[in-house]
Amino acid sequence: MINNKIPKDFVPQPIEHKSFLIGGQIKKWDGPQQEVISTISTTDDYKPTYLGSYPELTKEEALDALDAACKAYDMGKGVWPTMRTKDRIACMEEFASQMQTKRNEIVKLLMWEIGKSLPDSEKEFDRTVQYVYDTIEDYKNIDRDAAKFEQYEGVNAHIRRGPLGVVLCLGPYNYPLNEAFALLIPAILMGNTVIYKPAKLGVLLITPLLEAFASSFPAGVVNIVFGRGRVLASPIMETGKVDVLALIGNSKSANALQESHPKKNRLRLVLGLEAKNPAVIMPDADLDLTVKECVSGSLSFNGQRCTALKVIYVHQDIRDAFLEKYTKAVDQLKFGNPWEEGSFLTPLPEADKPDYIQELIDDATAKGAKILNQKGGERFDNYIWPAVLYPVTKDMRVYQEEQFGPVVPILSFTDIETPLNDMAESNYGQQVSLFGSDVNTLAPLIDTFVNLVCRVNLNSACQRGPDIYPFTGRKDSAVATLSVHDALRSFSIRTFVASKDSEANNKILNDLIESRASNFINTDYIL
Numbered sequence: 001m002i003n004n005k006i007p008k009d010f011v012p013q014p015i016e017h018k019s020f021l022i023g024g025q026i027k028k029w030d031g032p033q034q035e036v037i038s039t040i041s042t043t044d045d046y047k048p049t050y051l052g053s054y055p056e057l058t059k060e061e062a063l064d065a066l067d068a069a070c071k072a073y074d075m076g077k078g079v080w081p082t083m084r085t086k087d088r089i090a091c092m093e094e095f096a097s098q099m100q101t102k103r104n105e106i107v108k109l110l111m112w113e114i115g116k117s118l119p120d121s122e123k124e125f126d127r128t129v130q131y132v133y134d135t136i137e138d139y140k141n142i143d144r145d146a147a148k149f150e151q152y153e154g155v156n157a158h159i160r161r162g163p164l165g166v167v168l169c170l171g172p173y174n175y176p177l178n179e180a181f182a183l184l185i186p187a188i189l190m191g192n193t194v195i196y197k198p199a200k201l202g203v204l205l206i207t208p209l210l211e212a213f214a215s216s217f218p219a220g221v222v223n224i225v226f227g228r229g230r231v232l233a234s235p236i237m238e239t240g241k242v243d244v245l246a247l248i249g250n251s252k253s254a255n256a257l258q259e260s261h262p263k264k265n266r267l268r269l270v271l272g273l274e275a276k277n278p279a280v281i282m283p284d285a286d287l288d289l290t291v292k293e294c295v296s297g298s299l300s301f302n303g304q305r306c307t308a309l310k311v312i313y314v315h316q317d318i319r320d321a322f323l324e325k326y327t328k329a330v331d332q333l334k335f336g337n338p339w340e341e342g343s344f345l346t347p348l349p350e351a352d353k354p355d356y357i358q359e360l361i362d363d364a365t366a367k368g369a370k371i372l373n374q375k376g377g378e379r380f381d382n383y384i385w386p387a388v389l390y391p392v393t394k395d396m397r398v399y400q401e402e403q404f405g406p407v408v409p410i411l412s413f414t415d416i417e418t419p420l421n422d423m424a425e426s427n428y429g430q431q432v433s434l435f436g437s438d439v440n441t442l443a444p445l446i447d448t449f450v451n452l453v454c455r456v457n458l459n460s461a462c463q464r465g466p467d468i469y470p471f472t473g474r475k476d477s478a479v480a481t482l483s484v485h486d487a488l489r490s491f492s493i494r495t496f497v498a499s500k501d502s503e504a505n506n507k508i509l510n511d512l513i514e515s516r517a518s519n520f521i522n523t524d525y526i527l
């Protein structure tokens with residue numbers, strides 16, 4: 001099924017990574033290592049590929065990382081939280097320029113560690129670099145708006161956004177670079193100090209950046225630890241010293257970590273969690289466009305996206321035509337290794353994922369659903385072909401669970417209240433895709449959908465980007481908002497200096513500005 005010819009540039013060389021970053025120092029580790037095995041095979045007889053290993057750190061290193069982050073924040077007195085905006089930006093620019101030199105290494109590892117196609121891996125890298133620069137630009141704007149005094153009822157105020165403190169950052173395996181950095185970059189730039197633990201997959205690809213983190217920021221601002229979440233993250237939270245939990249991933253881990261923090265009101269949350277985004281297809285939808293968007297929405301990166309279309313509601317009047325075209329399109333998709341030209345479906349990076357998807361299919365078919373596409377459910381070494389399941393009912397696991405993989409549940413409806421009620425009942429509320437053309441039908445739906453989810457995609461698949469738009473969700477899908485702009489707000493708090501409008505106070509303010517003695521009180525306009 002797979003062409004094993006690997007282009008020279010993409011042949012993996014095992015990486016035995018034996019260091020981590022704490023307090024500005026890249027420390028050596030000679031303890032146990034966690035092996036990294038790719039589900040991609042390099043041989044004709046299927047055999048997973050050994051990619052290398054990374055440190056399996058213990059509670060002790062986790063707490064050292066926390067201490068380093070606390071020391072760098074130093075109760076708000078640290079060099080980083082008190083630094084002028086333009087100086088923090090200079091550090092971030094230095095980091096971004098070093099990061100760009102690692103593109104080839106990171107793109108190659110994205111393919112091997114998580115099976116992402118070459119174009120998508122390149123896009124993930126480039127999009128992340130762009131995210132860093134866009135965040136810097138936005139921060140300049142925030143700073144420009146704050147470069148002034150306000151006066152109201154005889155009180156002068158100089159209002160800025162300040163850091164929150166120590167941030168624990170945990171990202172997901174499907175976007176191990178982009179989503180982790182969408183948390184890390186704004187958190188760091190706003191003056192917080194961070195402890196970052198990469199996801200369960202996509203760990204080696206972070207290692208080429210250790211040096212850039214260490215040399216671009218003051219000691220302890222960024223601390224990077226490797227190992228198991230339960231061993232590292234839980235003890236850090238239990239100390240009660242974390243001010244922000246920034247996590248994109250599973251709500252079970254998020255809940256457990258929140259629970260273990262003893263000071264609930266201190267802990268701010270920035271969370272991106274599960275979603276079950278529906279497509280709702282009206283009878284007057286443009287069929288070809290709808291099929292194209294539903295294929296990419298449900299199956300790009302094998303459906304392993306939080307924004308993926310995870311359930312499709314099709315109106316009875318267009319059902320047969322849609323199912324016929326959609327199932328054909330799914331069977332025509334190309335499966336291949338990530339670097340192979342045109343590979344749309346790629347190996348699943350979690351070795352047990354095909355079995356899980358199989359369980360969902362078996363459960364659904366036992367309860368009356370059929371696999372509509374010929375190739376649906378075909379198993380081979382590291383994959384299971386996307387099964388298009390219809391008719392799906394609410395008692396099926398594939399309806400209830402976030403499948404995060406290649407299986408597509410479809411339901412039909414005659415009354416729009418059916419998908420509306422299901423969305424209202426759902427635990428999730430990230431996005432919806434609405435397909436149709438009649439304005440009079442679409443208008444009331446749009447007006448309702450916007451109150452059930454946080455983005456209504458008209459005649460297009462759900463997606464996070466462009467990153468300047470707000471990315472969030474209702475109910476169990478998210479806490480806080482992550483756009484370029486909103487993330488800077490999510491990782492900061494408004495804080496200000498107020499003084500009564502008296503001659504003596506105003507002289508102090510003028511002297512503070514002219515002497516440039518304070519980094520907070522300043523009216524510099526960053527160009």
Ligand code: G3H
Nearest residue numbers: 305306307462463464465
């Ligand atoms: O996994 C969730 C990602 O934020 C989805 O991003 O819509 O750009 O694929 P995307």
